[in-house]
Amino acid sequence: MALILLAILAGPLAAAGLAKLVTAPDRVAWPIRRGPLRAPHGQRVVGTAELAAAVVVTVAPGLLASAVAVAAYAALTVAALATRGQLCACFGAARLAAVGRLHVAANATGALAGAAVAVVLAVGSAAATDGPAWPVRVAVATLAATLTYAAVLLADRRSPAPAAAPCTATVRAVHVYVADDCPSCRSLKHLLRQVEPARLDTVRTTVVARDAELPGDLRGLGVPCAQGLDAAGRPVCPPVSGIGGVKGLVDRVTIVAAVRSGT
Incomplete structure (x- = not known):
């Protein structure tokens, strides 16, 4: 069960990473404007890191997988705190709400869940630590990623595109x-x-x-x-x-x- 939970945690990481990698930078309101993660390359770097973390969380041994899950979601929690109030670029060009408490809480919950799994794997019984083979974990992670992105697309369709105030100044x-x-x-x-x-x-x-x-x-x-x-x-x-x-x-x-x- 613990390894299945890790596979579920890998799903949103995979969905977010793939969305960043396949979306053109000029379509993403990337919130980081300074440093090595600034646009336009920062989106690709973060997307690659998220996708790599999802793979490790899905197929690596339990303790390593849980450690990577904790690190990934903790980093996303810090990022959400640092970009509060800015447009969310979590899933590429999807028009989601501005980064706020929900983003912070969701990522913090992921980090806590990963930590809980690590504790279970470290001190739990054989029944708790023995999990399904990696193909099953991959299938669960794929399903979680698909459901995550489906929910994002549904929220995107319900969110009207932000209307920019018309500029009436004369451009010469x-x-x-x-x-x-x-x-x-x-x-x-x-x-x-x-x-x-x-x-x-x-x-x-x-x-x-x-x-x-x-x-x-x-x-x-x-x-x-x-x-x-x-x-x-x-x-x-x-x-x-x-x-x-x-x-x-x-x-x-x-x-x-x-x-x-x-x-």
Whole structure:
């Protein structure tokens, strides 16, 4: 029974890890904006760690599996405490509630459950410590992951997409940030070649390293991303990311016709 509980604990870790790995970074409101786990790579690092932890918790010997479960859920508890009030990126792009008490409590419960299993395995009877073969544990973990993600999808469908306040400021120019090794950036470059020359002249492009920290409000966004500017070059409107967001911002630019002086 103890090993079955560990397999159940592995399910949400696997679901969360896979969701982070298969979701494009520009679709995730990643809450970490500084350090090695900042966007856009932090999402992949955390997802890989969660998936690896799920595998160990599922197939490793009992005490090792329970120790990894405790460590994983304790780390997620600390992360939930540190990001309270920010959008939840636990399961990729799913529109879940902001990180709050429920997230903290759920992860803390997982850590406590893992600790309880460790105690049972350390001092329990043979009946308590002898568990099913690893294929059964894998099946239980897979079922738990499937049910977890099904619940996430159901909550996602019931959650309306957050409506951004419309920006009414006049955009006169756009500062675009791209990277050389970014496939989406190359697609955006090809797309922008099709806009009229006068509009293209308002676009300023900066090439950054993929792991470089972007300035100001752009921190935490993946490339390509862009900031709208007014006639004086000051930022206006919230920054955008992704091919569609940047192209839409460029299309919003107000073109001012040049005035010729007469004689």
